[in-house]
Amino acid sequence: MKLNGKLLMLSASLLGTVSLLGQAQAQEKTTLRFWSFAVASAPTLQKEVDLFQKANPDIKVEFTTTANPQYAQTLSLAFRSGNAPDVFYIPGDISYQQIIKDKWMLSLNKWATPAWQANFPSGSFVEGDNVIDGQVISAPIYGRGANWIQLYINNKVFRDAGLTDAKGKVRIPKNWDEQRRFAKQILERSSGKVYGLGFAGKGGDFPLFTQAFSIKTSGAPTAEYGFLNYKTGRYEYASNPVFKAWFDHWISMKEDGSFFPESISLNDEQIRVPFTQNRYGMLVSGGWIPNSLKAIDPNFTDYTVAALPTLKGKATTFMPETGGGRQIVLSSQTKNADAAWKLFNFLHSKESATRWVKAGEGNRVYSSTNRYLSGKTAEVVKVAQKDSKLVPNFALLRPQLQEVKPQQVTPNLEFLILAAYTGQLKRADVPSALKKLEDDSNAALEGAVVVAQKNNIKVTLKDFAFPSWNPLVDQTTAK
Amino acid sequence: MQVQTSPRAAHIYTKRRPTLLTRTKGALWSYLLLLPAAALVLTFVILPLLASYPYTLYNWSGIGQPEQYVGLDNFVRVSADPYFWAAFRRTFTYAAFLVPIQLTLALILALVLNNPKLRGSSVYRAIFFSPVVTSQAVVGIVLTFLLNSFNGPLTQLGRGLGWLGKTDSISIIGDPRFTFAAIIAVGIWHSLGINLIYFLAALQSIPQELYEAARIDGASARQEFWHITVPSLRAPGLIIVFLAVLGSLGVFELVVVMAGTGASGMLSNSEVVSTYIYRNAFTFSGGGNVGFASAAALFMGFITLLLSLVQLVVLRRFGVQRKGFEDSAGKPETRDPTKEARA
Numbered sequence: 161m162k163l164n165g166k167l168l169m170l171s172a173s174l175l176g177t178v179s180l181l182g183q184a185q186a187q188e189k190t191t192l193r194f195w196s197f198a199v200a201s202a203p204t205l206q207k208e209v210d211l212f213q214k215a216n217p218d219i220k221v222e223f224t225t226t227a228n229p230q231y232a233q234t235l236s237l238a239f240r241s242g243n244a245p246d247v248f249y250i251p252g253d254i255s256y257q258q259i260i261k262d263k264w265m266l267s268l269n270k271w272a273t274p275a276w277q278a279n280f281p282s283g284s285f286v287e288g289d290n291v292i293d294g295q296v297i298s299a300p301i302y303g304r305g306a307n308w309i310q311l312y313i314n315n316k317v318f319r320d321a322g323l324t325d326a327k328g329k330v331r332i333p334k335n336w337d338e339q340r341r342f343a344k345q346i347l348e349r350s351s352g353k354v355y356g357l358g359f360a361g362k363g364g365d366f367p368l369f370t371q372a373f374s375i376k377t378s379g380a381p382t383a384e385y386g387f388l389n390y391k392t393g394r395y396e397y398a399s400n401p402v403f404k405a406w407f408d409h410w411i412s413m414k415e416d417g418s419f420f421p422e423s424i425s426l427n428d429e430q431i432r433v434p435f436t437q438n439r440y441g442m443l444v445s446g447g448w449i450p451n452s453l454k455a456i457d458p459n460f461t462d463y464t465v466a467a468l469p470t471l472k473g474k475a476t477t478f479m480p481e482t483g484g485g486r487q488i489v490l491s492s493q494t495k496n497a498d499a500a501w502k503l504f505n506f507l508h509s510k511e512s513a514t515r516w517v518k519a520g521e522g523n524r525v526y527s528s529t530n531r532y533l534s535g536k537t538a539e540v541v542k543v544a545q546k547d548s549k550l551v552p553n554f555a556l557l558r559p560q561l562q563e564v565k566p567q568q569v570t571p572n573l574e575f576l577i578l579a580a581y582t583g584q585l586k587r588a589d590v591p592s593a594l595k596k597l598e599d600d601s602n603a604a605l606e607g608a609v610v611v612a613q614k615n616n617i618k619v620t621l622k623d624f625a626f627p628s629w630n631p632l633v634d635q636t637t638a639k
Numbered sequence: 640m641q642v643q644t645s646p647r648a649a650h651i652y653t654k655r656r657p658t659l660l661t662r663t664k665g666a667l668w669s670y671l672l673l674l675p676a677a678a679l680v681l682t683f684v685i686l687p688l689l690a691s692y693p694y695t696l697y698n699w700s701g702i703g704q705p706e707q708y709v710g711l712d713n714f715v716r717v718s719a720d721p722y723f724w725a726a727f728r729r730t731f732t733y734a735a736f737l738v739p740i741q742l743t744l745a746l747i748l749a750l751v752l753n754n755p756k757l758r759g760s761s762v763y764r765a766i767f768f769s770p771v772v773t774s775q776a777v778v779g780i781v782l783t784f785l786l787n788s789f790n791g792p793l794t795q796l797g798r799g800l801g802w803l804g805k806t807d808s809i810s811i812i813g814d815p816r817f818t819f820a821a822i823i824a825v826g827i828w829h830s831l832g833i834n835l836i837y838f839l840a841a842l843q844s845i846p847q848e849l850y851e852a853a854r855i856d857g858a859s860a861r862q863e864f865w866h867i868t869v870p871s872l873r874a875p876g877l878i879i880v881f882l883a884v885l886g887s888l889g890v891f892e893l894v895v896v897m898a899g900t901g902a903s904g905m906l907s908n909s910e911v912v913s914t915y916i917y918r919n920a921f922t923f924s925g926g927g928n929v930g931f932a933s934a935a936a937l938f939m940g941f942i943t944l945l946l947s948l949v950q951l952v953v954l955r956r957f958g959v960q961r962k963g964f965e966d967s968a969g970k971p972e973t974r975d976p977t978k979e980a981r982a
Contacts, residue, residue, distance in 0.1 A: 421794065565698055571905075577902070614708075615708065
């Protein structure tokens with residue numbers, strides 16, 4: 161018994177010592193929290209985090225990916241509760257001016273010296289974009305490419321439908337008429353078993369919005385996500401005939417029966433599965449798709465990435481691009497600024513960029529890494545860099561515009577897109593629906609200007625118009 | 640005529656109601672055991688509700704501090720928004736269909752499972768209760784896939800029989816005529832088990848002597864049901880009904896996963912108040928308006944509160960007995976001065 165008791169005491173003291181040592185070690189390690197919303201790129205980011213931890217054994221990184229729109233909400237709550245991550249991706253669902261106003265981001269001036277900035281291509285640091293009042297808050301990570309929605313073509317479906325040229329290569333629809341004819345041919349040649357186009361009807365507004373993305377290169381000048389024309393300062397859903405033309409095209413495809421019927425009840429991730437199963441021929445989506453398709457079916461590579469067809473077969477207006485670039489920032493609430501900078505610097509390095517490109521994640525800001533682009537990623541980048549023009553940063557030119565917060569219009573454009581698909585919006589009613597949307601959107605803008613004025617913001621409706629802006633040429637400033 | 644009072648009448652007139660302190664002391668353990676739950680409700684329901692009231696006066700994206708004061712404009716817009724009222728009607732339609740169908744099925748099943756001669760009743764109970772412990776989101780996603788997978792064969796059959804044109808197709812979840820009905824059906828199935836358990840517990844609390852006495856008197860099974868079971872179930876039944884109504888008014892996950900939010904929810908005629916609030920608060924591109932959504936939530940909160948008050952009034956109206964207020968014969972205390980005077 162005495163021996164057993166001694167053994168027990170020895171074990172206990174050994175355990176206690178090990179535990180204390182472990183705690184001491186843990187205390188020496190700095191823990192960083194890194195948040196992202198890039199679900200499709202999460203595995204690649206995790207590998208980068210793992211490499212960083214290997215190179216910095218005294219730093220532990222807790223990497224968390226949260227899909228949109230929950231990401232913006234979670235981040236907002238974290239900042240409000242004083243529990244923000246150390247390093248995070250800037251959410252797209254929150255106004256950038258709001259983030260600046262609420263001082264979410266830490267200045268990098270301590271580390272981002274002119275010598276460090278010189279690592280990046282010229283024009284990478286732009287006041288009002290990733291430099292705010294002289295403080296560097298971020299750096300560009302992704303390469304150029306404003307045409308960020310593409311047409312994905314299932315080559316087998318196209319071949320089976322006879323949509324190939326003399327050399328056997330699949331034919332790419334250049335205009336809306338061709339897209340409609342190709343979709344109909346797919347349906348007819350398969351005796352109704354395979355469809356022309358699929359889309360995510362149940363994924364919220366964004367996937368629906370992407371269906372009408374080709375309007376941006378078909379005659380509707382835009383300088384941001386939405387369709388506000390900064391040349392006139394007005395929404396022009398009815399005034400610009402291209403919107404009606406697109407709805408006519410969309411409804412025609414529906415009447416032809418060319419849409420994959422499950423589209424209405426599948427979300428953005430779910431709709432990709434039948435694409436890999438050759439259930440339909442065309443999918444409109446973004447550069448995050450190739451890795452996602454690979455994850456669904458590693459053997460599915462027989463598809464082509466092409467530019468969206470336009471009204472007339474070539475771009476008559478262009479995708480807007482501004483200088484600078486900002487994706488990842490340091491949190492103003494971080495208690496480990498130096499360690500957070502190390503992670504930031506690691507992720508923005510040329511070595512990390514090279515691994516990123518080789519992993520098929522897309523192009524990076526360093527042109528030297530472009531040579532590693534291959535396969536589908538190279539196709540995506542090629543399309544993304546097409547049909548874009550430099551536009552002025554209008555919010556920078558007139559900061560008071562960001563204080564105007566228009567109420568969301570219901571029904572919005574996405575509602576009309578889906579209503580046209582379900583048949584609840586008839587072709588004959590499209591002009592009046594677009595007129596109502598235009599009037600409601602402009603009224604919402606006017607109402608928001610009035611509210612801003614009542615809250616002592618010096619802004620007028622005319623501030624939204626930049627008559628000297630020419631959307632057909634590269635331009636970085638306007639009056 | 641001189642009115643003489645009997646000692647019994649005098650007793651009734653002079654019996655005093657126990658004081659609040661006495662009643663609290665008598666139920667002290669009950670209050671203590673309720674305290675944790677009450678604290679949770681206060682922290683996670685009442686306080687956030689009260690905290691959200693100031694936000695209703697602002698246009699606010701939910702980020703930073705609310706700055707754009709709009710006064711009661713949000714309430715005016717909500718009250719004038721046809722989409723809010725459509726969601727409001729739909730929410731009550733959901734409850735109006737779900738509650739009677741589900742409770743009728745639950746009662747029938749409870750009556751069957753309450754039969755002592757039924758073997759394996761605990762197994763059946765577990766089977767019917769298993770959907771209750773499954774996440775509504777998971778249920779919604781799986782059933783959406785299941786319903787979608789029937790679309791292809793149904794479409795081919797329809798085309799083959801000539802009921803559908805060459806380009807027509809069937810989509811059970813995707814057809815606005817059927818989506819909400821499908822959601823109601825899934826909702827009925829999902830929470831059937833919990834109401835089954837409630838009814839079963841209520842049935843098992845009915846004294847068996849009543850049934851035995853009725854049988855001795857020659858009552859049939861139907862008479863036993865209408866004259867013993869139904870009256871005995873009145874009090875617990877009312878509580879079950881109101882819990883079911885209040886629970887169904889808060890439907891959210893099933894609608895989100897089966898119909899979606901935003902345009903798809905609205906166009907499938909499936910948007911309810913909770914998804915309306917969610918859409919306006921969070922899902923618009925560029926950020927929603929939490930202030931506006933809070934105003935809509937406040938409306939719904941008042942209506943739910945009103946329903947709870949109605950529940951209280953109805954329960955009292957139907958004379959739910961409370962201990963401590965019975966006369967010496969065990970009947971609810973009543974006062975009829977005329978009868979007492981004659982006595």
